[in-house]
Amino acid sequence: MTTLGTSDLSVFPLALGGNVFGWTADRDASFAILDAFVDGGGDFIDTADSYSAWVPGHTGGESERLIGEWLAARGHPNIVVATKVSQHPDFRGLSATTVRAAAEASLQRLGTDTIDLYYAHFDDADTPLEETVQAFGALVTDGLVRHVAVSNYTPARVAEWLRIADDLGVARPVAIQPHYNLMHRSEVEADLVPLAERENLSLVPYFALAKGFLTGKYRSMDAAAHDTPRAAAAAEYATDAGLAVIDTLARIGDAHGASIASTALAWLRMQPTVAAPIASASRLDQVASLLEGGRLELSAEELTELDRVSATAGA
Secondary structure: OEEOOOOOOEEOOOEEEOOOEOOOEOHHHHHHHHHHHHHOOOOEEEOOOOOOOOOOOOOOOHHHHHHHHHHHHHOOOOOEEEEEEEEEOOEEOOOHHHHHHHHHHHHHHHOOOOEEEEEEOOOOOOOOHHHHHHHHHHHHHOOOEEEEEEEOOOHHHHHHHHHHHHHHOOOOEEEEEOEOEOOEOHHHHHHHHHHHHHHOOEEOOEOOOHHHHHHOOOOOOOHHHOOOOOHHHHHOOOOHHHHHHHHHHHHHHHHHOOOHHHHHHHHHHOOOOEOOOEEOOOOHHHHHHHHHHOOOOOOHHHHHHHHHHHOOOOO
16 A cells, blocks of 8 residues: 555555546446456546546546446445546636536535545646635635645646645645656656655656557557557557567566566556556456556566666657
């Protein structure tokens, strides 16, 4: 188990991404995936109020609603649910009014009294940061949210949020959710990790498997030829350098009897300040690899080798 920053949230060190629920995983598949994740020891679910508004005919909130239905059906008392605000079509931005209304809507869909971890999904340049910080602090004071977090914020804006929270005497963020994986390292490691170390914040990275590339499914330069929603996005990594990362992951994984995906998740989980990478499963048979990624221990030599081979493979 791992603790998120200075919070009292102790979780399995791999978060199940909820972006696929109601999109590439229908209700039955979503329930089966959630059941397998919890049966395998998982207890941390990440979603957002905007999932999956991008799908034709969807309005946002589909993922939260399915998670809420599953929670009601299964009655799991110790599940930690993280969700986010700022991108739902009906709740754009981070004004105080929007933050409060969006949180109340998320609570209704999830069927819970409190959101365990509430993220500002994207920075809102049109709203004074003081207003947003105060709004999140009020949600904690009023018991609607247990802990605050930020996603997709620059290190400078995270530092400013922390300063404002201290000045106002409201809850500080306990976690940051950045884009971070073996193929996307330099930006996070140069600036965000040092900030997280100084301020005792945990990283909960998204795109932990590089949009599916780090599952090992795309073993040629023609990744875009695969007929999946993320194939085109994964194609950007299918270079000679990127495929060398996959080959290294495969070799190290084989030594542990582990999959490429599990090995990539283990590397990320073992980076400084990382508490729990986020990874999604749209099929039941993918869950075991995610759980294994939360448990697999790599040697210092293996971590160094993956550091080296990935150093020039991505961003």
